[in-house]
Each structure stands twice: as C-alpha cells, then as structure tokens.
Amino acid sequence: MAKNISFLELARKILLETKRPMTVEEIWDYSINTGYYELVNTKGKTPWRTMGAQIYVSIRDKKDSYFIKIDSKPKKFFLKELSNTNCEINQIIKDEETEVEEPKNFSFNERELHPFITYYANTFMNVYTKTIFHEKSNKKTYAQWLHPDLVGVYFPIDDWDSEVLDFGMILGSQLIKIYSFEVKKELTFSNLRESFFQAVSNSSWANEGYLVAAKISQDDEFITELKRLSASFGIGIIKLDIEDPDASDVMFPAKFRSNLDWDTVNKISNQNPDFRALLRRVKNDLSNKEIIKAMYDKVFDSDRLVNMLKP
Structure with missing residues (x-):
C-alpha cells in the first residue's frame, strides 16, 4: 500500500x-x-x-x-x-x-474500571479511594443517585508537620479533602445528561466531584456541551486510558467546594455501611497520623491494570 x-x-x-x-x-x-x-x-x-x-x-x-x-x-x-x-x-x-450515538457494548463492566480511577487518583492526585457498593445500601430508603461509585480522600499527613495537624484538629478545621467519582464506560450524547446529573446528585456533598469514563465522544458539539455542563455545575471530567493508564487525564477540572454538606454525609452514612466504615477509617488515620493503605482500594501498577481487561 x-x-x-x-x-x-x-x-x-x-x-x-x-x-x-x-x-x-x-x-x-x-x-x-x-x-x-x-x-x-x-x-x-x-x-x-x-x-x-x-x-x-x-x-x-x-x-x-x-x-x-x-x-x-x-x-x-x-x-x-x-x-x-x-x-x-x-x-x-x-x-x-433521527440517529443518536449509542454507547457500545464493551467486554468489561463499569466496576472493572474502578482500579483505573484508583490508580489515577492515587498516582496523580495523591488521593486514596474506596469503592462504595450500592447493593449494600438500605433497600427501604435507598436512592439510586445518593452516593457515587467511589469516594476519594486526600490526607495532609505526608505534607504537614504533626504539630500543625494537632492544631488544626483542635480548632475543628477541615484538614482533609473529599472527592466523589461516578464511573461510566462511555459518554455520548445518548447518555450524557443522565450520567452528568447523576454525578451532580452523587457529588453535591463532596469537596470535588468527577464524572469518569473510559471512552468519551470526540464530536465537537459533544465536547462543547460537556465543557459547558462542567463549568456550570462544577463537575470535573476524567478520561481514563485503559491501554495506557498513565495517559489518563482530567479533561475539565472540578470546582472546589470548601464546605461539605453534612446533612447528606449523614444520610449516606445511615444508608450505606461502606461509607460509614470509610468515615471511621478516615477519622482513625487522621487521629493516628498514619494512613493504613490496606483499608482502601488496592492500587495496582499500570501493567497489571492493562492485563485486567484483556480477554
């Protein structure tokens, strides 16, 4: 040729x-x-x-x-x-x-993408994540759009002096940052609004919320609309690269909210044991000034991640 x-x-x-x-x-x-x-x-x-x-x-x-x-x-x-x-x-x-770009049938499911966002969050954001299993939520009061797929936590333990941490806790200052991650296999016009507003609902209580996908339509109008929604509601967009995890990237950054919505945090804690256990874990790690990494989602290396999704 x-x-x-x-x-x-x-x-x-x-x-x-x-x-x-x-x-x-x-x-x-x-x-x-x-x-x-x-x-x-x-x-x-x-x-x-x-x-x-x-x-x-x-x-x-x-x-x-x-x-x-x-x-x-x-x-x-x-x-x-x-x-x-x-x-x-x-x-x-x-x-x-009359045609709408429909999401493709992938050989993997959304939960199989969790290790990829865990790797990205830990490597590039210094954030520890924990998967929140929806099926464990209280069935009587469960709301589909109440909590995200993963919650991330940034600790200042590695960056701040011990005395500063003690002083901050005495003053009741918020020393950690909480992130929410809503994961989708693909984003196209056909599922953009539902996926986006699910992310908005699931992250309204956190400092930063992200909508994450392995494949994102590159149509110019789609990208323009995605950027508009991100800017309007403060939701960040992360594009995962399942072939080269180190090439994953934040397409649009999230808007930082200084205050957590404690009423919603309390509601999620009452409904989901994973979330409640995470709160307890974060409190203990911050008090002890030591992060027990084994209690968070395991961080695999990039080569292991790529092999996970191979047929």
Whole structure:
C-alpha cells in the first residue's frame, strides 16, 4: 500500500468504502480496525481531532472539497460524490437527525474500571479511594443517585508537620479533602445528561466531584456541551486510558467546594455501611497520623491494570 497519504485522503478513502456518514472518531476507529491508519504519518495523541479540523477547514475554504457536513448529533461527514443532488443530501440529513450515538457494548463492566480511577487518583492526585457498593445500601430508603461509585480522600499527613495537624484538629478545621467519582464506560450524547446529573446528585456533598469514563465522544458539539455542563455545575471530567493508564487525564477540572454538606454525609452514612466504615477509617488515620493503605482500594501498577481487561 502507498504510504504517507493525508488525513483528508484517508477520510475520503474510508467514506468511499463504507458509503455512510461518519464522525471523525468513527473514521479513525475504522482506520485502526482495517490498518489504514498506517497510511498517514502521524505521532499525535488525538489524530481524529486533527482529521476533524482539516475536514472542517476543507469544507469552509474549498468549493471543490470532497466533504459535506451532516447536521446530526453528533456531527458527521459524508462525500459530495456519493450524494450528487440536494434532494439526496437533505434525505441524508433527515436520516442522520433521527440517529443518536449509542454507547457500545464493551467486554468489561463499569466496576472493572474502578482500579483505573484508583490508580489515577492515587498516582496523580495523591488521593486514596474506596469503592462504595450500592447493593449494600438500605433497600427501604435507598436512592439510586445518593452516593457515587467511589469516594476519594486526600490526607495532609505526608505534607504537614504533626504539630500543625494537632492544631488544626483542635480548632475543628477541615484538614482533609473529599472527592466523589461516578464511573461510566462511555459518554455520548445518548447518555450524557443522565450520567452528568447523576454525578451532580452523587457529588453535591463532596469537596470535588468527577464524572469518569473510559471512552468519551470526540464530536465537537459533544465536547462543547460537556465543557459547558462542567463549568456550570462544577463537575470535573476524567478520561481514563485503559491501554495506557498513565495517559489518563482530567479533561475539565472540578470546582472546589470548601464546605461539605453534612446533612447528606449523614444520610449516606445511615444508608450505606461502606461509607460509614470509610468515615471511621478516615477519622482513625487522621487521629493516628498514619494512613493504613490496606483499608482502601488496592492500587495496582499500570501493567497489571492493562492485563485486567484483556480477554
């Protein structure tokens, strides 16, 4: 096969082959599955974004561009040569407007992602996590959106002098930071609002709340909406990389809330024994100025994490 074709040529090749409108992420995924990605010489971390930018510029600046933009959600691209009349283009747009990007069927479940967020939180945020099992909550008063999948705790024990810790506790100062993590396998337009507002509900009591996913749609409109929701409600977004855990990243930071919602903390404690045990554990560790790491979620190394999800 020929080498070093452009992103635009790669996109055109794939659209000609599939004969259907596709997002730039779908085009790139197709190139990975077929091996066509080797035709372009790129070392970028987000090649689908580069491809998308070039397609947008081509449509905007070139009358003879190969591409047309389909005003669907998420935005998709198609080829003029496969839709020669306005009637055909309008029909494609109509068809695409009825489609919603559905979450894919993954071979792993959400709970299998917990070790990945535990690794990221501990390695890059100096936070210890504890999984809160929903099935242990009081069935009579259980509320689905009351507590998150994991709770994280930052301790100042390694950073502060013993005298400062004692003084802070005497004054009743809040010495720790509490994080909430709501985990999803994938975020697309089809599940964004439910997932986001679940994260809002589950984290309203904590200092910082995060919505975490292993796959996040890279559609431009989706990212814009995700950023807007994050800024409006203070929920951070973490993208997990299940192939390279060290490449996981905070896409949008959470807004820090200085005060905990103690009424909600008390409600969660009454409903869930895992959460109640965590509160007791944190109190003991802070009082003893020693973190008993074995009492929190186990932190696996990155190689072990990658192997966990292999078939």
